[in-house]
Amino acid sequence: MSAAIDDGPAEIQADVLAIDLRTAVMRTSRRLRIEATGEVITPGQYTVLAHLNSGSQTLRELAELEHVQAPSMTRIVNALSGQGFVSRQANPEDGRQVHISITPAGQEVLAEARSQRTAWLAQRVAGLSEEDRLTLSRAAHIMQEMSAK
Amino acid sequence: MSAAIDDGPAEIQADVLAIDLRTAVMRTSRRLRIEATGEVITPGQYTVLAHLNSGSQTLRELAELEHVQAPSMTRIVNALSGQGFVSRQANPEDGRQVHISITPAGQEVLAEARSQRTAWLAQRVAGLSEEDRLTLSRAAHIMQEMSAK
DNA sequence: GGAGCTAATTAGCACTGCTAACTATTATGC
DNA sequence: GCATAATAGTTAGCAGTGCTAATTAGCTCC
Numbered sequence: 001m002s003a004a005i006d007d008g009p010a011e012i013q014a015d016v017l018a019i020d021l022r023t024a025v026m027r028t029s030r031r032l033r034i035e036a037t038g039e040v041i042t043p044g045q046y047t048v049l050a051h052l053n054s055g056s057q058t059l060r061e062l063a064e065l066e067h068v069q070a071p072s073m074t075r076i077v078n079a080l081s082g083q084g085f086v087s088r089q090a091n092p093e094d095g096r097q098v099h100i101s102i103t104p105a106g107q108e109v110l111a112e113a114r115s116q117r118t119a120w121l122a123q124r125v126a127g128l129s130e131e132d133r134l135t136l137s138r139a140a141h142i143m144q145e146m147s148a149k
Numbered sequence: 150m151s152a153a154i155d156d157g158p159a160e161i162q163a164d165v166l167a168i169d170l171r172t173a174v175m176r177t178s179r180r181l182r183i184e185a186t187g188e189v190i191t192p193g194q195y196t197v198l199a200h201l202n203s204g205s206q207t208l209r210e211l212a213e214l215e216h217v218q219a220p221s222m223t224r225i226v227n228a229l230s231g232q233g234f235v236s237r238q239a240n241p242e243d244g245r246q247v248h249i250s251i252t253p254a255g256q257e258v259l260a261e262a263r264s265q266r267t268a269w270l271a272q273r274v275a276g277l278s279e280e281d282r283l284t285l286s287r288a289a290h291i292m293q294e295m296s297a298k
Numbered sequence: 299g300g301a302g303c304t305a306a307t308t309a310g311c312a313c314t315g316c317t318a319a320c321t322a323t324t325a326t327g328c
Numbered sequence: 329g330c331a332t333a334a335t336a337g338t339t340a341g342c343a344g345t346g347c348t349a350a351t352t353a354g355c356t357c358c
Contacts, residue, residue, distance in 0.1 A: 017286050018271035022181060024289040024296070026192070029178035030216065031296045032171060033315080033344095042344060043175070059306060067179065072346060074307055079344095096305040096354045122167035124295045132291050137166050139288030140173040142281050146273045147173070147180045182313095182346080191313060208337060221315055223338060228313095245323045245336040 025143075032121065040109050041085070044076050049102060049110045052086060056101035085109055174292075184269035188262050190234070193225045198251060198259045201235060205250035234258055 033043060041049065044066075051057060051065055063073040077100055080086040085106030091097040102110070125133060182192060190198065193215075200206060200214055212222040226249055229235040234255030240246040251259070274282060 014271045014275035014282070017274050017282055017289070020289040020293075021177075021274070021285055022270055024292040025174050025177045025181065026196075027216075027296045028170075028174045028292045030315090032174065044345065047175075060304090067176070068345085069347065070306065071308080071348085075345085078307095094305085094355070098306070121171055121295075122163045125166050125170070126163035128291065128295075132287075133163070133166055135284055135287045136170055136291055138281075138284045140166070140169040142277065142285055143173040143177045144169075146277075147176045179346085193314065209335090217314085218316065219337065220317085220339080224314085227338095243324070243336085247337070 021143075041083075041113055042079070044072075045080050045085075046110070046113050048073070048076050048080065049085060049106055050114070052100060052102040053107065053110055056089070056099045058091075058097050058099055060097075062100065080106065083109075170292075181270065188265055189258055190232075190262055191228070193221075194229050194234075195259070195262050197222070197225050197229065198234060198255055199263075201249060201251040202256065202259055205238070205248045207240075207246050207248055209246075211249065229255065232258075 047066060048062055051062060057065070059070060059073050059077060062077070063070045066073065077086060077088075081088060083105075085103055086100050087103055089099045089101065091099055125136065128136070188195075196215060197211055200211060206214070208219060208222050208226060211226070212219045215222065226235060226237075230237060232254075234252055235249050236252055238248045238250065240248055274285065277285070
């Protein structure tokens with residue numbers, strides 16, 4: 001069950017690892033999507049709400065944070081706005097910009113979703129050895145750096 | 150705030166790790182999707198083709214391998230079939246079943262895609278330290294086990 | 299003040315997942 | 329042996345998420 005000690009090759013081939021990692025990432029991401037069903041908000045809405053919880057942002061800023069194009073973010077914000085989880089405010093200094101902020105209802109649903117969303121993964125992770133958890137923790141940071149560009 | 154980041158975190162909190170890992174996985178999977186653009190086949194078609202390269206399968210088997218429902222697999226197989234990358238054969242022993250196998254053209258496009266698809270990730274991975282690669286390798290196996298069910 | 303840039307939106311396409319409903323075939327049961 | 333149930337696959341339609349192209353509105357600079 002534990003993949004902690006790999007008695008494999010002393011050197012990790014980049015292309016072999018790439019295939020392994022790709023498979024692992026795609027499989028886990030699909031699983032996360034599946035396990036998130038039954039929630040009030042969608043995955044995309046969730047991460048945006050999480051960002052807004054730290055303070056209001058313009059649409060462009062949100063799009064960049066999520067690495068999506070502006071139209072994609074417009075749609076997500078529209079959905080959140082329609083549910084009353086965020087509100088738009090015009091910027092008096094720049095009429096082109098729109099500030100988006102989370103509403104109290106949005107904060108509530110965020111807190112709810114936050115626990116549900118990571119429930120499956122947290123449970124899996126809790127069942128691992130301390131060593132495996134450490135490996136995953138380090139890997140998470142490496143992957144985030146790699147994907148950041 | 151984060152007691153987890155120290156050179157030797159005594160204990161990794163499962164819920165903190167879950168959030169970290171989720172973010173890392175979703176971000177990397179999105180990046181992989183983006184980097185795969187410009188290819189002949191879609192990500193879903195790619196993995197199916199890869200499975201078929203090891204031998205023909207029924208549609209149901211393919212769906213289970215990919216953890217998707219039968220209709221989703223039908224669509225993927227239709228797309229591959231339309232491009233001439235797979236072929237359907239009726240099972241003489243059970244008229245309900247359809248065996249799907251890869252064609253020579255499919256094998257060609259698979260080999261092509263295989264290098265392109267992991268190119269981005271392989272390049273990133275190649276730039277890491279041996280230690281980081283080992284961490285990712287171990288993490289990949291842990292994640293695959295976790296997501297397998 | 300007009301040209302050009304930027305922010306946001308709208309419209310429409312593609313991929314991927316799902317459920318529900320339907321057809322065809324095989325297995326079961328009286 | 330024929331009716332019923334179960335299984336394999338398909339079709340149709342919905343939802344979520346990403347994209348590009350085009351449009352509108354406001355700001356900037358010459």
